[in-house]
Amino acid sequence: MWEEEGTHTRSDKGSNADDNTKNALLQTAISLFSKNGFAATSTREIAKAAKANIGSISYYFGSKEGLRRACARSIASLVAATAARALPDSDALSPDEATEQLSNALGSVIKLMLSHPNSRNMAAFLLQEVSEQGEVLDEIYTHLLEPLHKKLCRLWSVATGDPAEDSQTIMRVFSVLGQALYFRIGEPLVVRRLGWERIGKPEAEQISEMVLQNLQDMIIAARVRNKT
Amino acid sequence: MWEEEGTHTRSDKGSNADDNTKNALLQTAISLFSKNGFAATSTREIAKAAKANIGSISYYFGSKEGLRRACARSIASLVAATAARALPDSDALSPDEATEQLSNALGSVIKLMLSHPNSRNMAAFLLQEVSEQGEVLDEIYTHLLEPLHKKLCRLWSVATGDPAEDSQTIMRVFSVLGQALYFRIGEPLVVRRLGWERIGKPEAEQISEMVLQNLQDMIIAARVRNKT
DNA sequence: TGAATAAAGTCAAACGATTGATTAAACCGA
DNA sequence: TCGGTTTAATCAATCGTTTGACTTTATTCA
Incomplete structure (x- = not known):
């Protein structure tokens, strides 16, 4: 499905709103993955800790595996x-x-x-x-x-x-x-x-x-x- | 529930049949846990690889966590x-x-x-x-x-x-x-x-x-x- | 300028699949 | 037959993912 990089290619202006949740997800995921391991960390756990919606993970990274790659x-x-x-x-x-x-x-x-x-x-x-x-x-x-x-x-x-x-x-x-x-x-x-x-x-x-x-x-x- | 050691206390005679599946589960679990991690290894995967039934894990080790401890x-x-x-x-x-x-x-x-x-x-x-x-x-x-x-x-x-x-x-x-x-x-x-x-x-x-x-x-x- | 349109982002709800665990029946050597 | 052992079926819970409606932000054109 997804070719290479992140899902949405809109990266021209570097707006704020999206970068916030995307970055929050990234940082939270790094923290949780490294603390509890990849498999032991659920997407819901990440979204909750990042104060984001579960769907945002799919939206920004395609999948949990995509989030791992991004991390x-x-x-x-x-x-x-x-x-x-x-x-x-x-x-x-x-x-x-x-x-x-x-x-x-x-x-x-x-x-x-x-x-x-x-x-x-x-x-x-x-x-x-x-x-x-x-x-x-x-x-x-x-x-x-x-x-x-x-x-x-x-x-x-x-x-x-x-x-x-x-x-x-x-x-x-x-x-x-x-x-x-x-x-x-x-x-x-x-x-x-x-x-x-x-x-x-x-x-x-x-x-x-x-x-x-x-x-x-x-x-x-x-x-x-x-x-x- | 379970106090300390293995689930069934029958350890007087050291029979063969149980030791076989018990040991197979133990060795298989060690191998799979260390290869893929604890969380990423399912009990079904272990049982299948050890040629045992899923129930045997509960029977011998109480739970997946008990199996981890035993390992x-x-x-x-x-x-x-x-x-x-x-x-x-x-x-x-x-x-x-x-x-x-x-x-x-x-x-x-x-x-x-x-x-x-x-x-x-x-x-x-x-x-x-x-x-x-x-x-x-x-x-x-x-x-x-x-x-x-x-x-x-x-x-x-x-x-x-x-x-x-x-x-x-x-x-x-x-x-x-x-x-x-x-x-x-x-x-x-x-x-x-x-x-x-x-x-x-x-x-x-x-x-x-x-x-x-x-x-x-x-x-x-x-x-x-x-x-x- | 300002209403209309499009796009980007968020959200709750639900999906099917799989998880660890439990059960009761079947098995079988002593 | 009895008790240790194995088995298949089933449980509720949770998993990653998808959906469609919603709000917010950006762009377009009269």
Whole structure:
């Protein structure tokens, strides 16, 4: 039926009324989907929380699945933009400069992902989307993860001397990201183990500091390996 | 209604017929829940795949939620047993012995989690259970994660000289586990980025090797920090 | 300018399908 | 035959979606 994008093509003037309910539905859906999962969230629940009518979901997004796609698109593009801002493309860096860029990028990603309330929702949403292997996974990979990951690998390469697109390097960068991600996924367990109430700003700061120290240690060790 | 355990209390003789369908339901449910999520899996789907009647779920587990609990219990106890086998309690270790035990434990956990088909299902199930913050999360924490994590922290402490129950140490051990876990959660992304078809035995071996190298590097760096 | 027309958005009600759960009858080895 | 087990039928509830009437906003033309 519907070709690609949203249902109604009227996007010339960006009026207010429609954008309000459309956006309310989108934000509410992101929040509820990431909190309770896609299947466990009913369209009525979304509409009620967004103070909109059920029919509006069909009207704006075609279907519940269309709403899911819209959520994924919205999040992916926003995260990609944030990541791009934290990672200005620059060439001809010294190893130490690359190390610092790597640290900065990772640090801001961690703090964003762990403490900012909206980001937490979005991270949870993306994780579920990946684990469910939905149809938007493709988009998440090609537009979000791959460019970001390749850039990080290049930085790692400059910082350590490892070849940039070697499988060892790729895996290594994944493992660094994984350290950060776990504190998001396993938050209920982490919080309890550490006697925290939640992962707020100061806790995110602590985590970030530790992960960055790990990164430093790993880079130094890699440099030593490449010296010989 | 139902007090605690399974619905029918007849567990004296351990007959065969019931254990067959009961177990089939349990295993099928674990597989389907972890593949598609709890909410997205219908009781009819489970019964059909397990070659059982829908009523059998109520009969043996009281409800769909009861089946979920049974799945969680089954997995948690099995993983705990496996972990206990990989981590024999032993005191008075030298730092190097502790390092080796840590490496061995982590390595076996990684390989189990990434390559063994049943373990993959179970890992996915536990992850969903944690992120949904279900009622079994408590059990997962107290009976599975906490004892395991405390033991790992003690090993880390002996290996590096860090205090065992310090928040820094606890976070550090989480970050090591996180490295491994990410390859399980982000498998679809990892596989694609690396041009693999799947994470099988040889791939799990590669990942394990790299994570263990990271562990070594981190331990060495921590030792250096404690020297001064 | 101002009434007429069209379009965009909202809304309550209802659709068929599917959900988890329950029931009573049938089954069957001891 | 008896009690544990399996089965098909059925329950009310909820699911995602559709409908058509309604209000609001925008556009057109005399």
